[in-house]
Amino acid sequence: MFQRTVEGVPLNFHLAGINNQNFLMRDEQTGTYWQQITGLAVAGPLAGHRLTLVAADELTFALWKSERPEGTVLNDVSRYVHDYAPEDWDVKMASTPTVISYAQAGLKPRDLMLGVRAFGASRAFPYAAVLKQKLIEDHVSGEPVLLVVGPDNLSVRVFRRRLPGSATPEFYRIPEAKEQSQSGVLLLDAQSGSRWNFHGCAIDGKFKGVCLEPLQVIKDYWFDWRNYNPQTTVYGIKQQIH
Amino acid sequence: MFRKSLLGLIGCLLLSFLLLAYPLYVLRPFRYQGPRELSAALAVMRLRPFLEVILVITALMFLIWVWRTTPRISRKIVALLCFLAVASCGVLSRVNVYELLFHPLDKPSFSPAPKTSLDGREQVIAINVNGAARAYPIRIISYHHLVNDVVGGVPIIATY
Numbered sequence: 099m100f101q102r103t104v105e106g107v108p109l110n111f112h113l114a115g116i117n118n119q120n121f122l123m124r125d126e127q128t129g130t131y132w133q134q135i136t137g138l139a140v141a142g143p144l145a146g147h148r149l150t151l152v153a154a155d156e157l158t159f160a161l162w163k164s165e166r167p168e169g170t171v172l173n174d175v176s177r178y179v180h181d182y183a184p185e186d187w188d189v190k191m192a193s194t195p196t197v198i199s200y201a202q203a204g205l206k207p208r209d210l211m212l213g214v215r216a217f218g219a220s221r222a223f224p225y226a227a228v229l230k231q232k233l234i235e236d237h238v239s240g241e242p243v244l245l246v247v248g249p250d251n252l253s254v255r256v257f258r259r260r261l262p263g264s265a266t267p268e269f270y271r272i273p274e275a276k277e278q279s280q281s282g283v284l285l286l287d288a289q290s291g292s293r294w295n296f297h298g299c300a301i302d303g304k305f306k307g308v309c310l311e312p313l314q315v316i317k318d319y320w321f322d323w324r325n326y327n328p329q330t331t332v333y334g335i336k337q338q339i340h
Numbered sequence: 341m342f343r344k345s346l347l348g349l350i351g352c353l354l355l356s357f358l359l360l361a362y363p364l365y366v367l368r369p370f371r372y373q374g375p376r377e378l379s380a381a382l383a384v385m386r387l388r389p390f391l392e393v394i395l396v397i398t399a400l401m402f403l404i405w406v407w408r409t410t411p412r413i414s415r416k417i418v419a420l421l422c423f424l425a426v427a428s429c430g431v432l433s434r435v436n437v438y439e440l441l442f443h444p445l446d447k448p449s450f451s452p453a454p455k456t457s458l459d460g461r462e463q464v465i466a467i468n469v470n471g472a473a474r475a476y477p478i479r480i481i482s483y484h485h486l487v488n489d490v491v492g493g494v495p496i497i498a499t500y
Contacts, residue, residue, distance in 0.1 A: 099467050100497050102488065108495040110488050113438035114385070115367035117378055121438075121485060121499070122367065131382050134485075134499050141382035152496055154467050160460030162475050163453045169466070169473030170450040171458065172480055172487065172498075178443055183482045197372040252463065 100137045100149035118198055120322055135318065136326050153314045157253030165297075200324045202332065207321035213330070214256055216313050217241045220327040225317065227334060228254055233271045233285070235259060236333055242266045243313060246284060248296050257298040257310035269294070342410050345402045349422035352399040356429035359388045359395075364437065392430040399426040445484050450474070469494045476500070 102109045107127055114124035114131060121134035130142030137149035155162070162169065174182070196207040210225035219239035228234060229252075234245040242259035246269075261267055267287040283301060285294040292303030298310035316323070324330060366373060366381035373381075399422065406419040453475070458464075464475040470492030478500065481487060487498040 099465070099499060102495045102497040109497075111486055111497050112436060112444060113442060113485055114436070115363065115381075115438065116369050116371075117367070117373050119369065122382075123486060123497075123499075129386055131385075141379060142386055149497070152467050152469060154465050156463060156465050156478070158460060159456075159458045159462045159464050159475065159477070162464055162466050162473075163460075166466070166468070166473035166475075167453055169453045169475055171453055171456050171464070172445075172474075172476045173449045173451055173456075174477075174480060175443075175445065178483065181483055183479045195370065197370060 099152040099154040101152060102149065104144060104147055104149070118322075118325060119196060120325075133326075135316075135322060151314060153312065155253060155255070156317055157248055158250040161248055161250040161253065196319070196321045198321050198325055200321060202320070202324075202335065204335070205320050205332070207319065209320045211318055211320050211323050211332075212245070212254055212256070213316045213318055213323045213327065214238055214243065214313055215316075215327065216243070216258075220330040221333065222320070222323050222327070222330050223333040225254070233269060234333070235268065238313075244269060244298075244310065245315075246271070246296065246298075249284065254315065255296060255298065256313040256315045258313055259310065261305060261310075262308060265289070342406060342415055345406045345409075346415075346419065346422070348402045349399055349406075349419055349426070352395045352402070352426045353422055353429070356392055356395045356426050356433075359384055359391055360429045360433045363388075388433050392433050396427050396430045399423045442483060442485055445487050448487050448489060465498070465500060467491060467496070467498070469496060474498075 102111060109125035109127050111123045111125050111132070113121055115122040117133060122140070123132045123134055124130070125132065128143045130139045130144040132139050132149065137151060139145045139147045192208050194208065199207045205224070211222040212225055212228060213220060213222050217239035221238045223234065223245060228245055229247055232247040236243055236245065244257045244259045245254055247254055259266055267289060269285045269287050272283060272286055272293070283293045284296050286292070287294065287305070290304035292300040292305040294300050298312055300306050300308050363381040363385045366377050403419050403423040407416055410416060458477065463478045465478055465481065466473065466475040472492035474489070474491045476487065476498050481498060481500040485500060489496050489498050
């Protein structure tokens, strides 16, 4: 997801090819070729430019609708409905061979990762581990971060774990409760006793109204993430990968 | 003279076929793309529309030459077929294979969230721009891959 205005001109993008199992796009205004996952112009008049990333969230329709009831949804195109991804497409994709591979203890090329690029570093979190733990307190380049799984048990949001006054809170996940599904309350921070929702905002207590700074997260296959983030570290794996 | 013209035509045909086939060969799925061949293939794709026009014009000149200098109908036909093959490569090089496969959403349409019949468990990828919220069901966008969209007045490209 990117803004598509470069130097004041809105560009129209087309699919144009494959580069190591990630799409290349071509804009019709300048004929520049762009890499889909990075938004980087790889050839043509705008080579070297990078599209501005738009933060995106992957979540269930029900959760999204509860958060943004006024939002709008892309419609099916009836002609192509039969070609759309079947329900088990991610299972099929998981066994599709890759053309590049980075050996890493316990990681397969098509393992889904949640990639965070922040504070001058990149760090990948195995999606399966995040779903299992539901709440992860970690660091990216020394900066405390928080990963939290949404009430749909599918979506994950990442926040910078800092509060006004530079305090680094520690969070606890509130056990499944009825009130949780209604108010979206997920977290409790130990110091202040504030309760926090999936937007990263405190709904009561000392920090009522305060929101944590959201960080952009990209869901990607391990081989693809590693290809474009060669310096990445991986949550749960001690050694640096180079 | 016929031989030289025919060689010229065959040269045009080989070149235009290479211009057509090389990027398809390099940029095809399930194949490792090295950085040098990738930039070569993209350079070919960028210069190709211009080069193909030159090749078609050159081939046409050879064809006219053969037509004027040879009385034999069989030679004229051979030259004509070569020219048509060059012209076909020129036309085919303008076809976007990926758009034939995945059908771009030229005019995406949207519905307000409460008015859709989507299953609540359906996964969407969602963005907020300038206070406007938009969701793309992954089932749909993982097929089309690209949607040129405007959200909250900002032109954006939704990709998956």
